[in-house]
Amino acid sequence: MKEVNKIICGNSIEVMEEFPERIDLIVTSPPYNIGIKYDNYNDSRPFDEYYEWCREWLCSCYKALKPNRRIALNVLLNIGNSKIRRDSPCVRFSNLLEQVGFNLHSIIIWEDPTRSTLSAWGSWMSASCPYIYCPYEVVIIASKGNWKREDKGVSDISKDEFKRWVNGIWKIPTAHSKSFPVPFPEELPRRCIKLLSYVDDVILDPFCGSGATCMAAKKLKRRYVGIDVSPNYCRLARNRVKMLLF
Numbered sequence: 001m002k003e004v005n006k007i008i009c010g011n012s013i014e015v016m017e018e019f020p021e022r023i024d025l026i027v028t029s030p031p032y033n034i035g036i037k038y039d040n041y042n043d044s045r046p047f048d049e050y051y052e053w054c055r056e057w058l059c060s061c062y063k064a065l066k067p068n069r070r071i072a073l074n075v076l077l078n079i080g081n082s083k084i085r086r087d088s089p090c091v092r093f094s095n096l097l098e099q100v101g102f103n104l105h106s107i108i109i110w111e112d113p114t115r116s117t118l119s120a121w122g123s124w125m126s127a128s129c130p131y132i133y134c135p136y137e138v139v140i141i142a143s144k145g146n147w148k149r150e151d152k153g154v155s156d157i158s159k160d161e162f163k164r165w166v167n168g169i170w171k172i173p174t175a176h177s178k179s180f181p182v183p184f185p186e187e188l189p190r191r192c193i194k195l196l197s198y199v200d201d202v203i204l205d206p207f208c209g210s211g212a213t214c215m216a217a218k219k220l221k222r223r224y225v226g227i228d229v230s231p232n233y234c235r236l237a238r239n240r241v242k243m244l245l246f
């Protein structure tokens, strides 16, 4: 596949058309539609329009994956405050994944142990309107076709990693960057890649942002494809991947 080990600038729906059934694992985190200030993407769209777009790119992900391969999709568990309507992206995305043909496998809870405690309480000590806060994100794991891979490959996960990571509660501190608003902590894609793919597999992140998935893939001797609509973020991701010394 000639597109491997590249970060491609473009609309992921269009770019994914170029490699049907070539991808072994998708690890990604889409825009959440919660008003994040991205370079050239509007993260405050009407929710119906947003979820329709999500259905479209999930369909493209489905087509890009080889049969009997997996997707790891990081989204929020719940959203909602006084400005944004309450919603469960986890439920919405689970439904969308099934609608486009994926088989749901499991949901990993990602907890940030460093996240500060709640400071907005809603109706303080009153049942009138308490604000229930959920400091977790999720990684929804699903497969195209069978969960079990019949093909042979090299797994590089250690005994200790395997035992810890099949327990689906992952404590990983959030990452921060001056150049990008919402970077993955590299540990998140690293775990997904080691647990769900073989060495030399092709890993795709269709919303690659600062490039954490591609970096983790390269370090783990997988091939990678990153896509982002922002030329600035693509430059950032390419530079970060290039800086890796192997």
Ligand SMILES: C[S@@+](CC[C@H](N)C(=O)[O-])C[C@H]1O[C@@H](n2cnc3c(N)ncnc32)[C@H](O)[C@@H]1O
Binding pocket: 010, 011, 012, 013, 028, 029, 030, 031, 032, 038, 039, 040, 041, 180, 182, 183, 184, 185, 206, 207, 208, 209, 210, 211, 212, 213, 227, 228, 229, 230, 233
């Ligand atoms: C939540 S961020 C991804 C962050 C990434 N996981 C990281 O570690 O940096 C979502 C990304 O999707 C990109 N994006 C939005 N619409 C896109 C589209 N149609 N095609 C490709 N990328 C898009 C945004 O530019 C943004 O970088």
